[in-house]
Amino acid sequence: MLAIYKKELRSYFTSMIGYVFIAFFLVIIGIYFMIYNLMFGLANFEYCLSTVTFIFVLLVPLLTMRLMSEEKKQKTDQLLLTSPLSARSIILGKFFAVFTIFAIVMAIICMYPLIMSLYGSIPYASAYGSILGFTLLGGAYLAMGLFISSLTESQMVAAVISFAVFLFTALMEGFANIFPTDNKTAYMVFSVIVLLICLLLYHLMHNYTVSLTIGVVGIGGLTAIYLLKPTMFDGSVIKVFEWLSVISRFDTFSAGIFDLSGVIYYLSIIFLFTFLSMQVIKKRRWS
């Protein structure tokens, strides 16, 4: 794992992407820090962070697009996969490397509340709590980006898909309010989600039986619920959309509340997507 970690980290700094990411990130946070905290004199650093969550959508694809896709394109995955490395150490090495780049940004940002303290008393707990939440949010996006990169051979495709997915997760909360709350819509929305899962599974496994079974069982279950007990769908669409909305989880942090469920939520996303990336590597065994 350490070998992969070192190699990835070095490649971020030999190819400039690491510097560009860190610099760009710091510039944007710096601008908002100037406006909110220094010019308007707000003592809450978390406000600044809550306004810059959108930059993940723009910057994370830049960082994660090449992680796995480049290995496939250069055929260097043959080196990694025929070496005595486990899929876990390959993925974790890569994840921690990309996370380190992001952590460098966060380490620098940790100094900002201290700068503010020169001008008055600062609620350190909520400031650093939100920085932790922000770090985890970033980690969740990096894990998703890593997974998307492992699905394709092309950096551009990985970047575009990551961008689309991240944009979707950022706008999810807004979408939830547009959708009608009636049960029929809920039924349709869930059916679409089941179909998407089936397509993804098929892409991963190339196995008709498994994906079809899951599709049939899923849609069948939904139909049964819709016909027998439609009240179960009440308000469920909004719940699901909120659940999928990675960014909105950060709202509680930016309100100055340290939300343990949010921490667990982000950690589970990181776990889920690194796990899925490992499965993409291992899928050669069962395809």
Add this chain to the structure above:
Amino acid sequence: MIEVKNLVKRYGDHTAVDHLTFTAPKGQILGFLGPNGAGKSTTMNIITGYMSATEGTVTVDGVDIYEEPEKVKKMIGYLPEFPPLYPDMTVLEYLNFAADIKKVSKKEKKQMIGEIMEATGITPMADRLIKHLSKGYKQRVGLAQAIMGYPEVILLDEPTVGLDPKQIIEIRELIKKLSKNHTIILSSHIMQEVSAVCDSVLIIDKGRMILQDKPENLSTRLGSTGGLKLTVKGGRDKVLAELGKISRIISMEEQEPSGEGMVDLTVYCKENDDIREEVFYAMSEAKLPILEMHMIRMSLEDIFLKVTNKAEENMKYSEENDSENDSEERQSDSDSEEHQSKNTSMEDREPGQDDETDADSINIEIKNDNKEGDQNASDL
């Protein structure tokens, strides 16, 4: 030692590897020979654990690749068809990385990298970025990576592609040197390479094994075609008349003369019938000097084509003579050490003579078409 049993790989309807079974004994070089798309790379990818097989088992030293992949992968070094290099690393950085992921201990690492760079001849390139290297050097860096950690088994997929002749010889020497302590599987579609390096050759086509034997046995097993290629100095009619007296000659065929006042022809006899002496005395009595004479043996190319092109073979080899023409034609291109040709030169060869083999081949090709008539003419 590698044991492959009943290996099958299917991509949808397409069967890339079809019930392949073979073993590679320790300390030997096994050559995979087959046309492009025969399933050589796929087989190697399965043995190294890069891909899964649809059916069948692969064991290395008795350990199954699916049950303990990490243990097996530690015993295997692999140079894939395209060397897996990171263009933005220097050679030294790359080899360090390769040593790390192959779990070479820190103590041994530095010395091992030095040794391997020396052996593959890339020491002068140590601090260059891989993207700036030529194809030959890239190939060597890939080879260095495959040897890293001195695994028991080394798989090389077309290791000499893109190298110049000097480098090819160097790499072959290196492979031979390595084979003393390692089991090596090497794939190639170049016959000379396989025959020059390998202890055992495995010919595969369309995913199926066609035969496995030692390179020198292959030629005797399928080889002798019963024919002589002759260049005689003298008048055409006289030569034909003299040869016509030899009853063991079944048929003769004339080629375009390779020089002024010379007769070039191929004479055919029964398989395993050595008529060289008789021809020699017949010619010497008639004062017709033989400038060149050698037996037609099948080269690896011929064997390869013969076994891989079954359908074509049936058509081509339905007539005995036909096959002999074909083998002869290709033989003139292939290197001579392989088919142990016997050149009986009474005079020094003319310098340009070798170059004319190509022209010869073309002529044979043309002759083949109306061979029937020719044969009748010279049939005695």
